[in-house]
Amino acid sequence: xxxxxxxxxxxxxxxxxxxxxxxxxxxxxxxxxxxxxxxxxxxxxxxxxxxxxxxxxxxxxxxxxxxxxxxxxxxxxxxxxxxxxxxxxxxxxxxxxxxxxxxxxxxxxxxxxxxxxxxxxxxxxxxxxxxxxxxxxxxxxxxxxxxxxxxxxxxxxxxxxxxxxxxxxxxxxxxxxxxxxxxxxxxxxxxxxxxxxxxxxxxxxxxxxxxxxxxxxxxxxxxxxxxxxxxxxxxxxxxxxxxxxxxxxxxxxxxxxxxxxxxxxxxxxxxxxxxxxxxxxxxxxxxxxxxxxxxxxxxxxxxxxxxxxxxxxxxxxxxxxx
Amino acid sequence: xxxxxxxxxxxxxxxxxxxxxxxxxxxxxxxxxxxxxxxxxxxxxxxxxxxxxxxxxxxxxxxxxxxxxxxxxxxxxxxxxxxxxxxxxxxxxxxxxxxxxxxxxxxxxxxxxxxxxxxxxxxxxxxxxxxxxxxxxxxxxxxxxxxxxxxxxxxxxxxxxxxxxxxxxxxxxxxxxxxxxxxxxxxxxxxxxxxxxxxxxxxxxxxxxxxxxxxxxxxxxxxxxxxxxxxxxxxxxxxxxxxxxxxxxxxxxxxxxxxxxxxxxxxxxxxxxxxxxxxxxxxxxxxxxxxxxxxxxxxxxxxxxxxxxxxxxxxxxxxxxxxxxxxxxxxxxxxxxxxxxxxxxxxxxxxxxxxxxxxxxxxxxxxxxxxxxxxxxxxxxxxxxxxxxxxxxxxxxxxxxxxxxxxxxxxxxxxxxxxxxxxxxxxxxxxxxxxxxxxxxxxxxxxxxxxxxxxxxxxxxxxxxxxxxxxxxxxxxxxxxxxxxxxxxxxxxxxxxxxxxxxxxxxxxxxxxxxxxxxxxxxxxxxxxxxxxxxxxxxxxxxxxxxxxxxxxxxxxxxxxxxxxxxxxxxxxx
Numbered sequence: 001x002x003x004x005x006x007x008x009x010x011x012x013x014x015x016x017x018x019x020x021x022x023x024x025x026x027x028x029x030x031x032x033x034x035x036x037x038x039x040x041x042x043x044x045x046x047x048x049x050x051x052x053x054x055x056x057x058x059x060x061x062x063x064x065x066x067x068x069x070x071x072x073x074x075x076x077x078x079x080x081x082x083x084x085x086x087x088x089x090x091x092x093x094x095x096x097x098x099x100x101x102x103x104x105x106x107x108x109x110x111x112x113x114x115x116x117x118x119x120x121x122x123x124x125x126x127x128x129x130x131x132x133x134x135x136x137x138x139x140x141x142x143x144x145x146x147x148x149x150x151x152x153x154x155x156x157x158x159x160x161x162x163x164x165x166x167x168x169x170x171x172x173x174x175x176x177x178x179x180x181x182x183x184x185x186x187x188x189x190x191x192x193x194x195x196x197x198x199x200x201x202x203x204x205x206x207x208x209x210x211x212x213x214x215x216x217x218x219x220x221x222x223x224x225x226x227x228x229x230x231x232x233x234x235x236x237x238x239x240x241x242x243x244x245x246x247x248x249x250x251x252x253x254x255x256x257x258x259x260x261x262x263x264x265x266x267x268x269x270x271x272x273x274x275x276x277x278x279x280x281x282x283x284x285x286x287x288x289x290x291x292x293x294x295x296x297x298x299x300x301x302x303x304x305x306x307x308x309x310x311x312x313x314x315x316x317x318x319x320x321x322x
Numbered sequence: 323x324x325x326x327x328x329x330x331x332x333x334x335x336x337x338x339x340x341x342x343x344x345x346x347x348x349x350x351x352x353x354x355x356x357x358x359x360x361x362x363x364x365x366x367x368x369x370x371x372x373x374x375x376x377x378x379x380x381x382x383x384x385x386x387x388x389x390x391x392x393x394x395x396x397x398x399x400x401x402x403x404x405x406x407x408x409x410x411x412x413x414x415x416x417x418x419x420x421x422x423x424x425x426x427x428x429x430x431x432x433x434x435x436x437x438x439x440x441x442x443x444x445x446x447x448x449x450x451x452x453x454x455x456x457x458x459x460x461x462x463x464x465x466x467x468x469x470x471x472x473x474x475x476x477x478x479x480x481x482x483x484x485x486x487x488x489x490x491x492x493x494x495x496x497x498x499x500x501x502x503x504x505x506x507x508x509x510x511x512x513x514x515x516x517x518x519x520x521x522x523x524x525x526x527x528x529x530x531x532x533x534x535x536x537x538x539x540x541x542x543x544x545x546x547x548x549x550x551x552x553x554x555x556x557x558x559x560x561x562x563x564x565x566x567x568x569x570x571x572x573x574x575x576x577x578x579x580x581x582x583x584x585x586x587x588x589x590x591x592x593x594x595x596x597x598x599x600x601x602x603x604x605x606x607x608x609x610x611x612x613x614x615x616x617x618x619x620x621x622x623x624x625x626x627x628x629x630x631x632x633x634x635x636x637x638x639x640x641x642x643x644x645x646x647x648x649x650x651x652x653x654x655x656x657x658x659x660x661x662x663x664x665x666x667x668x669x670x671x672x673x674x675x676x677x678x679x680x681x682x683x684x685x686x687x688x689x690x691x692x693x694x695x696x697x698x699x700x701x702x703x704x705x706x707x708x709x710x711x712x713x714x715x716x717x718x719x720x721x722x723x724x725x726x727x728x729x730x731x732x733x734x735x736x737x738x739x740x741x742x743x744x745x746x747x748x749x750x751x752x753x754x755x756x757x758x759x760x761x762x763x764x765x766x767x768x769x770x771x772x773x774x775x776x777x778x779x780x781x782x783x784x785x786x787x788x789x790x791x792x793x794x795x796x797x798x799x800x801x802x803x804x805x806x807x808x809x810x811x812x813x814x815x816x817x818x819x820x821x822x823x824x825x826x827x828x829x830x831x832x833x834x835x836x837x838x839x840x841x842x843x844x845x846x847x848x849x850x851x852x853x854x855x856x857x858x859x860x861x862x863x864x865x866x867x868x869x870x871x872x873x874x875x876x877x878x879x880x881x882x883x884x885x886x887x888x889x890x891x892x893x894x895x896x
Contacts (some may be wrong), residue, residue: 110568130724135839268734
């Protein structure tokens with residue numbers, strides 16, 4: 001008895017609702033830009049400078065008390081949030097305190113941290129400070145630039161590779177799909193005001209890698225079928241290829257989602273944002289594989305005149321053995 | 323497919339009736355060999371604490387010249403010497419410790435260099451006073467010396483006189499250039515460092531800073547600190563196990579103190595009474611030797627302007643050094659009066675060396691000879707230059723992670739990895755049955771290889787890195803899924819099992835290659851562009867992709883072959 005995610009033979013028409021699905025994606029992307037304009041991103045200290053202090057105590061966290069203790073220090077914008085995690089012990093109460101970058105100093109001075117710690121200790125004698133991180137405005141500005149550069153370089157590298165291995169239409173479709181994934185993921189972080197830091201950028205880059213992986217597998221099958229069924233309309237060929245690989249698409253998405261869900265639940269609160277970004281990215285990446293990338297190739301059209309200098313699909317690797 | 327008549331089978335052979343290609347024996351041996359090595363080199367990581375204690379003990383015993391205390395011997399026995407003992411380094415976020423990113427204010431050094439030029443410029447111009455008239459230093463921005471002369475007609479001579487002070491810069495790119503540029507602006511002579519000299523100075527400043535920080539951090543004896551140059555003028559310092567970034571800052575902020583003191587006597591007695599206004603100092607390189615030196619130094623390191631490794635007349639390694647004019651005068655007077663006596667070069671209350679004064683040293687430059695190796699003379703030169711931090715440092719980034727938080731993260735990461743692994747394994751078996759088990763063997767080998775490579779290359783495992791491993795587990799089965807789905811399709815078309823498996827592997831390979839190359843591409847970009855957490859993640863992801871390709875394409879195939887050869891099934895269900 002086998003667990004089957006998809007019936008042996010599927011015949012789904014992925015283009016049946018193409019205007020609805022494609023329109024849905026466009027709306028999501030537009031909503032992201034709207035959300036970015038209205039809410040912006042909840043940037044972590046990596047990107048806007050400042051200091052975060054993680055506190056831990058056996059006593060319950062009272063955000064109001066903490067705030068009152070810190071207000072007299074005149075540190076500007078102070079954000080306090082309690083952290084919850086199923087992995088915490090019953091008497092483990094954790095909070096994150098973030099203060100803005102202080103004028104005239106790159107990293108926060110030890111005196112400010114000492115004064116904050118003293119103020120908090122007055123409220124809660126059992127408090128400890130498992131981590132203190134401080135990033136100056138100079139570095140954070142560079143990190144933003146680096147992050148954008150990383151995403152751009154990643155997209156460009158993928159564009160070039162897919163172009164080289166397939167046709168340019170495939171490359172455009174792939175990159176459009178993965179930019180869609182990244183943009184919508186950023187949109188979710190903006191809309192729910194989740195903390196956006198350097199690790200989220202790593203997650204976005206992984207989404208790039210995953211999404212392209214998924215798309216390329218279908219395109220690879222499409223290329224094979226293009227050679228096999230010379231007269232079948234492109235639209236039907238795409239549906240055929242997607243249906244043939246559907247079982248694999250779902251299997252891989254599901255194993256990855258299983259691993260990520262386990263990480264989300266048991267991986268601890270420190271990497272939760274990172275894992276959430278990847279989890280969301282895998283879902284949207286699978287969706288865009290089926291509903292975005294192919295649509296764009298279909299819109300752009302393919303030149304199906306036989307080209308003599310093109311090797312037949314798979315022939316480069318056909319002669320492998322273990 | 324026509325059925326071929328059965329042929330005789332060797333010990334590893336397959337009957338052709340299942341239509342599988344043979345895998346040559348050497349390839350099987352190679353593949354199993356790689357897997358075995360992977361498991362062997364991954365093993366130490368599962369006994370992390372033991373192996374770590376063993377490694378520390380071995381290092382301590384080596385450092386002590388081969389003698390082990392009972393504690394060390396016991397720690398060493400925790401892990402057999404003949405097994406590999408490389409383990410992955412744990413990043414700060416897992417081990418706890420402090421992280422600092424410092425920017426060295428290299429311009430400080432230009433200013434002090436140029437300030438130091440003023441007495442020399444004044445003396446040089448005094449020699450040509452007849453032509454240039456009176457000389458006055460004008461206010462100027464730091465790093466630029468402006469000198470006005472009262473007789474502007476004498477400017478060419480003045481320029482020539484100052485120009486004569488310039489010294490050639492010896493760098494890879496700047497050969498032939500002088501260290502200062504001298505120009506005339508009206509009746510003022512403008513002296514500043516040349517571009518080549520600035521580059522050379524920057525690099526020297528950073529090197530000195532690195533060396534000083536390393537010495538400071540080594541004093542606290544922590545395990546595997548990271549101290550490295552980043553970009554042109556930054557230094558990254560990561561010290562595991564230290565309490566806080568503030569503590570680390572205090573540690574490296576303390577200036578190293580270099581002095582040259584007269585030696586009173588040498589003793590082997592650590593408790594010897596040095597006498598009034600004398601100090602008893604240990605020798606740095608010779609345990610058990612102590613020097614009694616006068617408390618008041620002849621010259622201090624602040625007056626040293628340069629030190630370079632060199633060779634003496636007998637071609638033995640030595641160190642050349644040079645004082646500024648004040649230091650040179652004091653040093654010259656002292657050496658003239660004390661020929662044949664030793665004097666001690668003291669760094670942070672330790673005697674680096676105590677050479678004997680061979681002759682009067684008038685010019686402020688001298689040579690330290692001794693029984694040095696080339697490496698020792700080079701490091702002594704660096705240490706001498708590295709007296710005090712040459713320039714101020716601004717801290718751009720500071721992070722402190724407590725050890726408990728690190729341990730929590732390791733626990734959470736390990737828990738997630740184990741549960742994730744079990745979940746993926748069960749899922750694969752549920753979907754592919756016996757073939758799922760075979761994919762899981764490949765997955766286990768994959769994890770072992772991943773840890774083996776991380777250990778051997780000395781990679782640092784961070785929390786995002788653990789996430790990368792868990793993600794790799796999810797994605798590693800992708801290659802297997804591609805192959806199995808393909809085999810299913812071939813079976814549905816009525817191909818015999820062996821043939822279906824062959825074609826499945828063949829046809830899936832193109833998709834596996836394309837999808838993995840793009841993933842490796844993103845990992846490479848993350849590594850190149852990213853820093854900190856992004857890099858840690860990129861390393862595990864990149865290595866994970868490579869190992870998963872190897873295991874999916876070679877290991878799974880070999881396992882399936884072996885199984886097919888053993889069971890010779892007439893039909894298979896994938």
